[in-house]
Amino acid sequence: MALSMQQSKNRIKSIQSTKKITKAMELVSTSKLKRAKDIYFKMTPFEKELQTLMSCVVSNLDNKKNIYFNKNLNSKKKLYIIVTSSLGLCGGYDANIYRFIENKINKDNDDLIIFGLKGIHYFANKGFSIIDKQEELPQFNVKEKITDRIAKIVQSQYENQIYESIYMVYSKYINSLTFEPTQVTLLPLDAKKQKVKMSKELLIEPSKEEVLKELIPFYLNMEIKKYLFEAMLSEQASRRTAMENATDNAYELENQLLLAYNKARQAMITQEISEISGSADALK
Amino acid sequence: MKLKIVNLEGLYLETDVDAIVVKTTNGELTILNKHIPLITNCTIDVLRVIKDGNEELYALAGGVLFVDENETKIITMAIENKKEIDFNRAENAKKRAEDRLKDPQSDIKRAEIALKRAMNRLSLK
Numbered sequence: 001m002a003l004s005m006q007q008s009k010n011r012i013k014s015i016q017s018t019k020k021i022t023k024a025m026e027l028v029s030t031s032k033l034k035r036a037k038d039i040y041f042k043m044t045p046f047e048k049e050l051q052t053l054m055s056c057v058v059s060n061l062d063n064k065k066n067i068y069f070n071k072n073l074n075s076k077k078k079l080y081i082i083v084t085s086s087l088g089l090c091g092g093y094d095a096n097i098y099r100f101i102e103n104k105i106n107k108d109n110d111d112l113i114i115f116g117l118k119g120i121h122y123f124a125n126k127g128f129s130i131i132d133k134q135e136e137l138p139q140f141n142v143k144e145k146i147t148d149r150i151a152k153i154v155q156s157q158y159e160n161q162i163y164e165s166i167y168m169v170y171s172k173y174i175n176s177l178t179f180e181p182t183q184v185t186l187l188p189l190d191a192k193k194q195k196v197k198m199s200k201e202l203l204i205e206p207s208k209e210e211v212l213k214e215l216i217p218f219y220l221n222m223e224i225k226k227y228l229f230e231a232m233l234s235e236q237a238s239r240r241t242a243m244e245n246a247t248d249n250a251y252e253l254e255n256q257l258l259l260a261y262n263k264a265r266q267a268m269i270t271q272e273i274s275e276i277s278g279s280a281d282a283l284k
Numbered sequence: 285m286k287l288k289i290v291n292l293e294g295l296y297l298e299t300d301v302d303a304i305v306v307k308t309t310n311g312e313l314t315i316l317n318k319h320i321p322l323i324t325n326c327t328i329d330v331l332r333v334i335k336d337g338n339e340e341l342y343a344l345a346g347g348v349l350f351v352d353e354n355e356t357k358i359i360t361m362a363i364e365n366k367k368e369i370d371f372n373r374a375e376n377a378k379k380r381a382e383d384r385l386k387d388p389q390s391d392i393k394r395a396e397i398a399l400k401r402a403m404n405r406l407s408l409k
Binding site: 042043045046049050053056057142143201202203204205206210211214215218225 | 290291292293294295308309310320321322323324325348350357359361
């Protein structure tokens, strides 16, 4: 390290201010992460109940030739709903999603619906066809109506046989340090998976089809909402980790520079002393 | 009989009740203990929960009723009791919906549902 004293002093100063910022952002995202976690884990029982209910209706359904259970063969188009972030500085969160999905999408054929500003820019830039987008993500509000609109679009497009199948791509939250880009199928519903053993004969009123008709919009909305909130939870966790790493790196760099600064200072002092003593010798 | 109500924010209510009275698409229905397993759609209406002779009222904004063994579940987007309802907001929502119904260009179906919800809430006042 051949930095001069002045140079290392300046760099230490700038690193210190960067460190302050990343530290503050780490604290902010920690509290946001906690809120996102709260909401997500409160939501899951609802989703679970809905799942069981769905399975009960579906497993009692005699006619599985329904459009909802079979791939729509009239079309080859697929629709992907992709969740990205609206703000930056969250590490590899968005990049992982891009890497995961980009090769799976057929550019000329498939359509996208995108949540989050970053993804909108990225995919628009690459020339993908985006049929709908949502720039701002809901801020910790489960009652937010954003998913209502998307769910309606998804359902009507599917019913009009525009798409073969509809997928959702999001970051699955495993724990606060690990998230995995994941693809799930929203439609068609998987009738095989949903087998539930009912104790007695089940009465479904007015009819199974009617109940299912009521349930599907509800179910779609709920699924999209769940995945959206899970992705947002991953985003906060990712941002927290990224900021924590940045702060750690800043500490390390600061220490290194401080060492360089002290070395340079010591070298200067030593040189001065030797100069003084040298000249004192010469005067003798 | 156990009653469990879940809404978007998680478990809303879990208690032992004697009976519940709910409006379904086929008409009013009273669920007592040992009702046979049933799944049905609820309409936007008042839900009555009867417990130790007392009746409690809730504004239910539609949903699905699921009776299984000795547990009754209601899955809904929105449910409130009298204390939780924001009557001013409901009043405003009602006005908004009525205005929208007069405007031929608006989404009539949506406005009708909004009006129903608002009226349902106001009926508990």
